[in-house]
Amino acid sequence: MTLSDIETAERHARTRSLIMAVMAVVLLILGLLGWREDASSMDARLCHGMWAVTILFWLLILATGGWLKLSRDVRRLMNDEVALANRAAALQTGFWTAMLLGLAIYFASLEWTISLREGLRILTDVTIASALSRYAWLELR
Amino acid sequence: MAERLYNRLLAIRTERGLTQAGLAELVGVSRKTINTVENGIFIPSTLLALKLARALGRPVEDLFSLEPDPQEL
Numbered sequence: 001m002t003l004s005d006i007e008t009a010e011r012h013a014r015t016r017s018l019i020m021a022v023m024a025v026v027l028l029i030l031g032l033l034g035w036r037e038d039a040s041s042m043d044a045r046l047c048h049g050m051w052a053v054t055i056l057f058w059l060l061i062l063a064t065g066g067w068l069k070l071s072r073d074v075r076r077l078m079n080d081e082v083a084l085a086n087r088a089a090a091l092q093t094g095f096w097t098a099m100l101l102g103l104a105i106y107f108a109s110l111e112w113t114i115s116l117r118e119g120l121r122i123l124t125d126v127t128i129a130s131a132l133s134r135y136a137w138l139e140l141r
Numbered sequence: 142m143a144e145r146l147y148n149r150l151l152a153i154r155t156e157r158g159l160t161q162a163g164l165a166e167l168v169g170v171s172r173k174t175i176n177t178v179e180n181g182i183f184i185p186s187t188l189l190a191l192k193l194a195r196a197l198g199r200p201v202e203d204l205f206s207l208e209p210d211p212q213e214l
Binding site: 002003006007009010013076077078080081082083085139 | 162163165166169170171172173174177183185186189
């Protein structure tokens, strides 16, 4: 492990956090304003597919730390003890967001018509956005 | 009871003439990890505490304590 590895890891870790912060905002906008098939001119199946791929991609990043093409040493530095603790805190934030938002959607559905798909989409988008933004905030502070 | 872990990492590191990056390289962690431990933001695992002690050539009790450093009071 060299100084250059440390610098490379720091640069990539910072980029990762900034991308996560931006993605959190994008997911929040899509989740709250509605990324629904009827709100898009795109083919519905393509829209569903893109959404699923996006969610799975960010779940993978949250689970692994991402940047899998980098050398093992650099990845180990990017995912060291502090990064793992930050990731655990981010996943905890995601869990609480999902639980509270789930409750909110449940009661909202008593007043307004919310389709299952719509509810799940809002829940997933906002939950992942909360985990990504918490991770980014902890890493960049 | 709210407890806090005090550390003398910054003092011992500078005494040894090491930068945060230098210590990070010796221990095999990021500079951010050294920085957050020094500032008391992050409480390191036993493994990391032992690695830090070994890299600085001091017993782990010199680096971390449950009481503040008397010199800092």
